[in-house]
Amino acid sequence: MPSTLGEKLKELRRQKKYSLDELAKQSGASKSYLWELENRPDRKPSAEKLIDIARVLDVTTDYLIDDNATFDDAQVKEVFFRKFNTLDAETKGRVMDMIDVWSRKK
Numbered sequence: 001m002p003s004t005l006g007e008k009l010k011e012l013r014r015q016k017k018y019s020l021d022e023l024a025k026q027s028g029a030s031k032s033y034l035w036e037l038e039n040r041p042d043r044k045p046s047a048e049k050l051i052d053i054a055r056v057l058d059v060t061t062d063y064l065i066d067d068n069a070t071f072d073d074a075q076v077k078e079v080f081f082r083k084f085n086t087l088d089a090e091t092k093g094r095v096m097d098m099i100d101v102w103s104r105k106k
Contacts, residue, residue, distance in 0.1 A: 003067045005045070006038045012057040013038075027052040055082070 013023050020038075024031040029049050036043045037053075045053070047061070054061045060078050063069045084092065 004041060005064055005067075006041060006043075008059075008064055009034070009053070009057075010038045012059060016057065018056075023053070023056060026056045029053060058083075 013020070018026075020031045020034050023029070024034055027034075027049070029052065033045075033049070034053075037045055050061050050064060054064055057064075058079050059071060060075050063071055063075050069075075084095065087095065
């Protein structure tokens, strides 16, 4: 299980099948900046960049920077709600309708 920021970034990027170029495009960071984060343990990202990278990789910033953090249910929920909150009102309504239908199946 990866523990350092660099290990986590590399593992998450590979899980999503992103090259450094792709992650750079989607996060707004440069390829060289991301390479340094993955390969140089002394690099500390800015909070702004870390937020953008975490968003693209579907994790929280806490997970990335805490060497002891695991990606647990709370992390999954936080990522879900972060994505949900970016939806427009109509799409949020459709998601809520689907949740209502699924919850009735019990």
